[in-house]
Amino acid sequence: MSRYFDASQISLAGRSFSQAEQLAGRYFRVTPGEWKKCRYDVKTLAYLDKQEVREGAFAHLCRYEYGEEPKPEGRQFYRICLQDDRILNAIDRAHSFIRPAPLLLYIAAHELVHVIRFVRGEGNFDATDAEKANEEEKVHRITRNLLKPITDTDLNLVLECFSDRYQLGDLLQ
Ligand SMILES: [Zn+2]
Numbered sequence: 001m002s003r004y005f006d007a008s009q010i011s012l013a014g015r016s017f018s019q020a021e022q023l024a025g026r027y028f029r030v031t032p033g034e035w036k037k038c039r040y041d042v043k044t045l046a047y048l049d050k051q052e053v054r055e056g057a058f059a060h061l062c063r064y065e066y067g068e069e070p071k072p073e074g075r076q077f078y079r080i081c082l083q084d085d086r087i088l089n090a091i092d093r094a095h096s097f098i099r100p101a102p103l104l105l106y107i108a109a110h111e112l113v114h115v116i117r118f119v120r121g122e123g124n125f126d127a128t129d130a131e132k133a134n135e136e137e138k139v140h141r142i143t144r145n146l147l148k149p150i151t152d153t154d155l156n157l158v159l160e161c162f163s164d165r166y167q168l169g170d171l172l173q
Contacts, residue, residue, distance in 0.1 A: 003085040004046045013082060013104050017042055020108035027146040028116050038119050039077035040112075045084040052081040058090070058107050059083060059170045061114055063125050078118070080111045094161070102155040106162065110143045111170065132171045 005013065024030065030038070045053070054060040060081040067075050087107070091098050114135075117123035123135050144159055151159070 002045060003088050005044050005082075005084045005088070009084075009088075009100065010044055012100060013042065013044065013108070016101070016104040016108040017112075020105060020112050023109060023146055023150070024112045024116060027142075030116065034119070037074075038115055040080060040115050041077070042080045042082065042108075044082045048081050052079065054081070054083055054170075056086065057083055057170055058086055059111055061111060061170045063118075078115050080108075080115075082107070097157055098161060099154045099158075102152075102158045105155065106143065106147070106158045109147055110139060113139045113142050113146065114170070136171065 025035070043052070052060055052062055060083065062079045062081060064077055064079060065075040066077065087100075087103065091100055091103060114123060117135075117139065118125050123139070124131065127135060140162070147155060147159070
């Protein structure tokens with residue numbers, strides 16, 4: 001049976017994304033105009049469609065096209081699909097070592113780095129699996145640097161547990 005975030009965990013996820021947006025904005029020097037192009041939303045497991053659910057991943061990044069915009073880039077938006085059950089299980093398994101707040105912040109920052117890189121054309125959503133593995137490593141490195149100004153013991157543990165070799169599984173199709 002799937003486990004879902006409760007109300008307090010959903011609001012924690014929301015706060016994590018706001019904080020990650022601020023940190024990523026500063027790190028990448030994202031202008032307000034550029035933020036407008038970074039169209040994304042965040043959904044938790046209870047609100048996901050079947051194809052958005054990924055077992056064994058913390059998050060799944062989907063790209064959709066919508067609207068009447070003439071340019072393809074203008075029609076695209078990203079959906080960050082949080083897999084509540086996997087996240088909750090990881091927290092339980094680690095007992096008190098992994099805290100929910102730093103784990104969610106790490107996931108949020110990692111996903112936003114993907115979105116910004118895709119929108120800027122620095123990462124390719126339609127890449128091959130080998131290229132995606134490469135992109136994952138890059139994104140992990142960037143996420144680490146981006147979080148550096150606020151890294152404390154708890155966040156460091158999250159970063160260490162999810163080392164370069166660790167894949168969030170978010171780009172796999
Ligand atoms: Zn990723």
